[in-house]
Amino acid sequence: MLSLPCPFCGQRDETEFLNAGPAKSARPNTDVTDSKWVEWLTVPANPIGYVEEKWWHARGCGKWFTIKRHTVTHEIKMPDEDDE
């Protein structure tokens, strides 16, 4: 089970949270090509390494926050921490 760092409550078990998917890069400009738009909209990054994700503390304080999670080890880091 994951233990996630809620900014308000501190470490809590994964079952108190809902995953809200990848924290996307900035929305492309309106002059972007269709293929680039579809890629941004529907293709999540899936590297071997850290991905940024949004989580909602739905069964807790209700806070939304972003973390970095390693897709292999599930190690959790804050977005401002280095990947290494």
Add this chain to the structure above:
Amino acid sequence: MGYQATIEKQGMWAIFDIKGDASAAAKRIAPLGLSLPAGTNTAKAKGGQHLCWIGEDHWLLLAPAEMENELLERLDPHHSSIDCRIVHVSDAYTLFTVTGQQADDILAIASPLDTRRKNFPNDGAAYTEFFGIRGLVLRRPDGYLAAVERSYADMISAYFDKISTGSR
């Protein structure tokens, strides 16, 4: 297997949901003689009232039902110039007390909350998962007080019966 714990469904409590920034909330509750809790996920208790800091700019005030009219008058939810929303939500919750030597064991089954005192101190109060739904857990000297949405009360009572008696 049974547990040495007593679980009791409580009658009505007076409950108020308070949202706003801390300075505004402090002004609104000042007429009650209460101050805001110092730490997140803790409660300030006075005269049977428990003011729980349960989210960012979010507090829940619990008090015995007989104080409800007095609290309504003092908090004056609908007529304040201070930008802090107070909603009377007594009907929305059902409360349970879990007391006794093995109250911690019952809580450990009901919730993933880490109730060790270094993580959930004597004045601890937090929303957490409670039998799969969102519930408020408040530590008391004799055990715990838990509040869940009223529509789930029968389900929670049934879960408590199952785990406290060991019936399957």
